[in-house]
Amino acid sequence: MNWSGAYTWINLNYLLQGLWITIQISVISIILSSIFGAILGIIRYSKISKVSAFVGFLVDIVRNLPLLLILFFSYFGLPQIGIRFSTFSAAIFAFTIFESAMLAEIFRSGLEAVDKGQTEAARSNGLTYLQTLRYIVFPQGLKKMIAPIVSQFISLVKDTSLATIILLPDLMQRAQVIYGQDTNYMIPIFILVAATYFVVNYLLSLFAGFIDRRLKN
């Protein structure tokens, strides 16, 4: 084991740039999939006969595919039909599709967990369907969703390491490059990378706890 050789400034800087890519990929995918997931989840919850059924069908398909397959599809498959992405975009595309489906299901079940009496009361009070959703059902559902949403985000951050396989130069891929030079670097680099993922995800869950407390006040 060679700690000082593994932890040179050059290597640390190289890893830091990988971390930056991991964070960018994660944040962009989280934002995009939150938007799409919420929309899809609401459509599925709303039971607009055919549309909701169709969305449900797509969501169920995607949720039951391995993420790696979706990643390969967007990086290797899409160019076959003329859609070409950079590695970065292909990764975001794949993660957004997968996470949107996972989040759609969380949104749907969170909304469905809200007592039906709340909807009946709001509708009887003269609110339209969308007003009821916006002022009553969605805010109440959101409280129930925070925990599963955050664990989904945490799995996303971890899953970004899969993009190593399409040679996205993220934290994990750069770690491989470094210990590829010398196996004595392997354990020190593993430890450092593990600690980094832990810190990022731990901060994420602290932030979630903060939001959760604010919503529950």
Add this chain to the structure above:
Amino acid sequence: MSLISFKNVGKSYGEFKALKDINLDINQGQIVSIIGPSGSGKSTLLRTMNGLEEINEGQLIVDDHDLSNPKVDINKLRKDVGMVFQHFNLYANKTILENITLAPRIVLKENTKQAEQNAMKLLEMVGLKDQANKYPSQLSGGQQQRIAIARSLAMKPKAILFDEPTSALDPEMIGDVLNVMKEVAGQDMTMVVVTHEMGFAREVGDRIIFMDSGQILEDSNDPKAFFKKPKEPRAQQFLSKVIGH
């Protein structure tokens, strides 16, 4: 001119007929009590009146809105017909004050100040002025139900529908809720009340509807006479059971 008018109305859940050939006219200002055994269709009947349940047969007109027409603007009707539920159903994510002002602000487009002033008056009327900034979960059932009534009143409706408003309450809280309902009845409100409170039905009501297996078996404009001796044997049976308790 009646506010609520049923003509040969039927309602089924699949094969099961929950309402059969309902004919009923309720006038503005009437206090109507609906009584009958469990499963007789009381809630279903009440919930058709603001479109929470759709009807399958006949014609139902409420405040000039034809509920048998699938194109009816149900939200418009609901501005004028409030509902109070057995389990209160106050908005869990809103304070008491917000529970009362939400619909006036959003649906009636009242400004916040006006809506809040009105809400405070209603809170005073139901005796809960000091609870304005609490959340529903911090209140007792009886308090929540009085807020639910205030929430309905804030829309200045023509009618309020009550579905067993006191059935989920501890006995010592029933009186407070009934007192508020009596006060509302005194303001010339149209009220349709599904209830097991025979005292309220007899003393405050103008009219008794007795239901059994989806039908209106007896419709009496003289509650005192009804409670002395109903005409229908099924109603007699029912009364001897509930009053015998």
